[in-house]
Amino acid sequence: MSWLDRLERRFGRLGIPDLITYVIAGRAIAFVVALAHPEYPAFLILDPDAVGRGEVWRLVTYLLTPPQLLPGFFGGWLGVLLQLYFTWIVGRALEGAWGAFRFTLYYAIGGGATAVAALLINGSPATPDFLDLSLFLAFATVFPEMPILLFLILPVKVKWLGWLSAAGLAWSFLVSGMANRLAILVAFSNYLLFFSAEIMGWMGLRRRDGVPVPFPRATASAIPGVSVPASPIHRCASCGRTERDDVSLEFRWCACERCGPDGKEWCMDHLKTHRGDPAAEA
Numbered sequence: 001m002s003w004l005d006r007l008e009r010r011f012g013r014l015g016i017p018d019l020i021t022y023v024i025a026g027r028a029i030a031f032v033v034a035l036a037h038p039e040y041p042a043f044l045i046l047d048p049d050a051v052g053r054g055e056v057w058r059l060v061t062y063l064l065t066p067p068q069l070l071p072g073f074f075g076g077w078l079g080v081l082l083q084l085y086f087t088w089i090v091g092r093a094l095e096g097a098w099g100a101f102r103f104t105l106y107y108a109i110g111g112g113a114t115a116v117a118a119l120l121i122n123g124s125p126a127t128p129d130f131l132d133l134s135l136f137l138a139f140a141t142v143f144p145e146m147p148i149l150l151f152l153i154l155p156v157k158v159k160w161l162g163w164l165s166a167a168g169l170a171w172s173f174l175v176s177g178m179a180n181r182l183a184i185l186v187a188f189s190n191y192l193l194f195f196s197a198e199i200m201g202w203m204g205l206r207r208r209d210g211v212p213v214p215f216p217r218a219t220a221s222a223i224p225g226v227s228v229p230a231s232p233i234h235r236c237a238s239c240g241r242t243e244r245d246d247v248s249l250e251f252r253w254c255a256c257e258r259c260g261p262d263g264k265e266w267c268m269d270h271l272k273t274h275r276g277d278p279a280a281e282a
Contacts, residue, residue: 004194005252008101015101020091023063023107024084031066031080041065046126048119059115065127087132090139097142097234099250102194110134110190117183130187133169137162137191141198238270 016022034040046062047055067080095103110131118126140162147155173184185192192199234251235242250268 002252004102004105007105008099012099012101015099015104017100018092018095019100019104019107020088020095023091024088026064027066028084030064031084034066041068046115046118048123048125051119062115062126063111063128063131087135090135093143094135094138106138106190106194107131107135109193110187113189114187117186121183121186122179124183130184133165134188134191136165137188138194140165141195234265234267236267236270237264238266238273241267 030041030044044058044061044065046058051058067083091103091107094106098106111128114126114128114130117130118124140158144157144159144162146158148158148161169184169188173181176184236251251265252268252271253265254271
């Protein structure tokens with residue numbers, strides 16, 4: 001049983017369903033208010049100096065900092081709407097694949113880590129940009145084959161955009177000073193924790209036999225823009241059930257010796273019984 005499984009069994013009730021909907025709604029409201037009062041976002045961002053003066057609300061409100069209006073066709077209203085919509089779709093898709101608790105945990109770790117990086121490491125004001133990028137990297141890892149319409153025209157598999165984003169982040173890491181490098185590592189600790197198995201695989205490191213990969217890759221059919229896949233994402237290799245048969249079913253990926261190097265996906269009822277583990281249902 002992974003650390004995520006243990007946490008979910010003990011604290012699963014603390015998950016916040018539709019968390020990303022509340023966040024995006026808050027950002028949309030903040031954006032509308034900022035149109036009339038341009039100084040308003042300055043009261044939301046995580047400014048370490050302001051927090052030191054007692055403005056502790058910024059530790060939470062920075063998550064609601066709205067996108068900025070920028071020059072160009074995709075930088076105006078359309079760009080803001082697309083950014084909010086895309087972030088909402090990414091969050092909804094991840095929650096659908098992981099469940100409310102794991103998505104809430106991922107978001108909480110990312111939000112808290114971003115705050116720690118701003119307050120204790122580089123001392124710079126923080127917005128939710130790094131957190132949103134960590135969501136997108138998770139989305140590209142879980143749904144690598146999903147096509148999205150780049151600039152509303154060009155269909156591109158999300159994995160390529162994910163690699164491009166990761167390359168840009170790696171470049172920023174390489175050219176930054178030590179403090180900023182540490183801040184980047186801390187800010188993306190949610191991704192590093194949740195996808196450690198995948199990262200080890202990309203680095204060519206062998207997984208331990210029997211260690212389930214917490215978030216298997218999934219495929220999806222093309223939908224205009226971005227949307228949650230219409231076809232089932234998960235299917236148990238034993239009973240063949242999917243999340244469409246029972247929305248409460250949970251699935252895990254296993255790469256033990258019997259499952260082979262590519263691994264197989266199992267529902268929780270059959271995750272360990274496929275290896276003859278008598279305590280699987282304990």
